[in-house]
Amino acid sequence: MKRNVIAFLNMKGGVCKTTLCKEIAVYLTEKFAKKVLVIDVDPQSNCTQSFFERYHVLEQKTLIKENPSLPSIQKVFSPNIAKLDRADLNEIVLKLSENLHLVPGELRTIFMERETGTGASEQRLLNFIEDNNLKELYDYVLVDCPPTYSFYTIAALLACDLYLIPVTPDAYSLLGVNLLQEVIERLKGNYRANFQNHALDNLGIIFTKISKTPRKGVKKNIEEIKDAFSDEEMPFFENKYLKAERISTSQLSTFIIDRKDEILKENMMQICSEFIEKVGEYNHE
Numbered sequence: 001m002k003r004n005v006i007a008f009l010n011m012k013g014g015v016c017k018t019t020l021c022k023e024i025a026v027y028l029t030e031k032f033a034k035k036v037l038v039i040d041v042d043p044q045s046n047c048t049q050s051f052f053e054r055y056h057v058l059e060q061k062t063l064i065k066e067n068p069s070l071p072s073i074q075k076v077f078s079p080n081i082a083k084l085d086r087a088d089l090n091e092i093v094l095k096l097s098e099n100l101h102l103v104p105g106e107l108r109t110i111f112m113e114r115e116t117g118t119g120a121s122e123q124r125l126l127n128f129i130e131d132n133n134l135k136e137l138y139d140y141v142l143v144d145c146p147p148t149y150s151f152y153t154i155a156a157l158l159a160c161d162l163y164l165i166p167v168t169p170d171a172y173s174l175l176g177v178n179l180l181q182e183v184i185e186r187l188k189g190n191y192r193a194n195f196q197n198h199a200l201d202n203l204g205i206i207f208t209k210i211s212k213t214p215r216k217g218v219k220k221n222i223e224e225i226k227d228a229f230s231d232e233e234m235p236f237f238e239n240k241y242l243k244a245e246r247i248s249t250s251q252l253s254t255f256i257i258d259r260k261d262e263i264l265k266e267n268m269m270q271i272c273s274e275f276i277e278k279v280g281e282y283n284h285e
Helices: 017-030 046-054 107-116 124-131 151-159 173-190 216-228 262-281
Strands: 005-008 036-040 100-103 140-144 162-167 201-207
Touching: 005 017, 005 151, 017 036, 017 046, 017 100, 017 140, 017 162, 017 262, 036 046, 124 151, 151 173, 162 173, 173 216, 201 262
Parallel strands: 005 140, 005 162, 036 100, 036 140, 162 201
Antiparallel strands: none
């Protein structure tokens, strides 16, 4: 069985988790000819909003409102859908391009947690992936997770084979990574039956928001973080995600691939090449 369902995860916000997920997805499809499914389980739905704008899913200036016909992650977790043997894939997966598909997130999913927070509900994303043979249909399934320990985080990690940790090298980085490791260990302990035949492995830490010419303090923080996890054999990406100064103020639809910054474009090519290599190691490629 392929191991190609990857969570983008950190218990600390503001680390470019969603940005990396969507940028890697677009580059894998447009530059590496890979078929990718992005699943947005973060109730903030920033990943979905970005894709909706870039691929003109909604008409310009159209307000996002409840639309039963629009594919949605809510249809994976909805108690009404769950009563059926299997939800229609077309009701859940939105085809943005030939190779890039999306299970859109919804802001209202945050209100569903009280209804869905049961053991059976936490299995629904895993069941959805298995029932529809998504590991074989796609080269990669990327899951954008919320930066909190919640029902949706549990559901995502039960469905994932690997997880990637974006980290900004600041004073709070160690706390965030340590908390995430505790969450993973707690999950594996509480759901040990799930992981007996379904391993969840750490793809690695990738440092983010790194200037093209990083200051000495940033370099020192990076080395200290690496030293702190040296005993745990924590994997690290060799490539770092560079800071894109104007992306935070640009439109959600503006991806690196659409910009004129050749340094950022090359940076994403290198990150994606390393990503493919790292996932390949778990698939004996």
